Amino acid sequence: MTLKKSAQLFEQNKGVLAGGVSSDIRKAELPHPLYFESGEGSRIKDIDGNEYIDYILGQGPLLLGHNPRQVIDAVHEQLEKGLIFAGQHQAEVELAQIMTNIIPCADRIRFNSTGSEAVITALRVARAYRDRNLVVKFEGQWHGWYDSVFISTAPDLGKSGSRKNPIPSLPSKGQVANAADNLIIMPWNDLDLLNELFKERGEEIAAILTEPVMCNAGTILPKPGFLEGLRELCDQYQTALIFDEVITGFRLSLGGAQQHFDVTPDIATYAKGIASGFTLSAVAGKADFMDLISSGQVVHAGTYNSNPIVIAAGLATLKFLTAEEDKIYGHFNSLGSRLRKGLTGLLQDAGISSIVSGLGPVVQVSLTDQDVITDYRDWASRDNATYQKLVTDLVFKGVRTTGRGSWYVSYAHTAEDIDITLNSVKEVLINFRQ
Ligand SMILES: Cc1ncc(COP(=O)(O)O)c(C=O)c1O
Incomplete structure (x- = not known):
């Protein structure tokens, strides 16, 4: 898997698009800003032909997934x-x-x-x-x-x-x-x-x-x-x-x-x-x-x-x-819980101290020794560098999520998507065992 075209285009277009992006938040994409071509349901495709299970979902708007x-x-x-x-x-x-x-x-x-x-x-x-x-x-x-x-x-x-x-x-x-x-x-x-x-x-x-x-x-x-x-x-x-x-x-x-x-x-x-x-x-x-x-x-x-x-x-x-209120919010809760539970177990097995939290379709992973996070200052002391490496490695397994620890699940995601994702996390975590 390569991100070559995205990397080239990002460098090449920095002159015309100030800094290469249209919103500064996009500079934080890992490992660098990517160019995308299409999205459908829970998946998004980049210009290098890679497909990802997408947990960024346009920074939140795609409650029903791509292209409902x-x-x-x-x-x-x-x-x-x-x-x-x-x-x-x-x-x-x-x-x-x-x-x-x-x-x-x-x-x-x-x-x-x-x-x-x-x-x-x-x-x-x-x-x-x-x-x-x-x-x-x-x-x-x-x-x-x-x-x-x-x-x-x-x-x-x-x-x-x-x-x-x-x-x-x-x-x-x-x-x-x-x-x-x-x-x-x-x-x-x-x-x-x-x-x-x-x-x-x-x-x-x-x-x-x-x-x-x-x-x-x-x-x-x-x-x-x-x-x-x-x-x-x-x-x-x-x-x-x-x-x-x-x-x-x-x-x-x-x-x-x-x-x-x-x-x-x-x-x-x-x-x-x-x-x-x-x-x-x-x-x-x-x-x-x-x-x-x-x-x-x-x-x-x-x-x-x-x-x-x-x-x-x-x-x-x-x-x-x-x-479809009952069906949709039931789906959000069930998939959100499946992802939270799976991530908690995998991080524990890898010996990485973390808090996996969130509510409904919002899942949060914070790598930290603390027992509880109640405000910004608690959260700011997390191990950001290790988490960013985890997110970068996941990109190469076809899983796209944010470097700040939040994952959004949509109505288009399936239990199979979550299981594929957890399997990718498991593979990536082999290099992180403590
Ligand atoms: C809680 C909250 N309020 C306001 C905004 C601003 O929204 P917009 O980016 O559409 O201007 C955001 C964007 O991320 C947000 O998360």
Whole structure:
């Protein structure tokens, strides 16, 4: 097996495509960014003719796998009728209605194109609600790449102060220097610290913004009572609770993490998973919040918002998820558990200390001596170098996953895919025995 053509093209095209990629995250592909030609179901093919069982799934959107037939058919049909209207159409209303039926916090919906935009919309609404600026953001969480939230996403711990009082860190040159001024960075899963903060500054805090499961850094689950505690604090101080469900939405259950954990935020954001890879995102919220948009006090806009193509994809996806809810989420849980169990056993047999965690179709492998990981700083101390070697070796066995330890399973994956994958992991681990 060779990755020669991909390697050549990547080097050759660095001049025309800045750095050789269109999103910096893709630079992290192991062993180097690859060129792909097609995908079908659980498989993806690269330009060298290699086929992989794909656990990256477009960084999350392909809940139904590559090229789900019902979504492709719906989009084909819409392509014949028009691409963009800059006006209302019935399909967007139908999709909004489905979302209000299945998402607990959703009285009203607005659509955007990307998760980053949805988060910015949610923050604007939250800040308008009580005319407050400050937002609590948790260290290690990723809410998109816009200046005002692209802070302390994967900070260097040598420069980030204490766990109790992290110094905000701006990952990119060119970010507005005071971008972090309206954020308070906190460690995740520590309700005592948040209680102290709110006692001091609660009346100034517009929102707590959180992924309900910390999927972008270690797939860290909330401690029992943590999300409920956030809800109580927000109720007490009239602060908006925002769940960023860009990854968890439609994935952990049809109603997302808020349904799974039975904690209802005021506002939630969606993107990956909603439209099977088409660029659709959404903000869902309680009427009191979303009516700030309805009344025109909060402005929300976008040329491509709810264009009929992405809405057709979203409708086909959500109709299928709704119609086959038990089957699909049963499949996610069963395959996710099979992968978690298999990986745990193989890593133990190889004598490699690890935590294999996750929920439903999200699986996380962290190589670590720790017993438990509860926040970014715990996760940051994992053995990244060994894990990256493992992921690189898996590429040469036809298994594609991320270097940061997360694996996504889709509805198109089969038990056989998982077993083939585990067999590949077993073969690769022979070189890692400790
Ligand atoms: C939790 C979360 N929020 C927001 C975003 C931003 O979404 P997008 O990349 O579509 O702008 C991401 C992207 O990875 C995400 O994982």
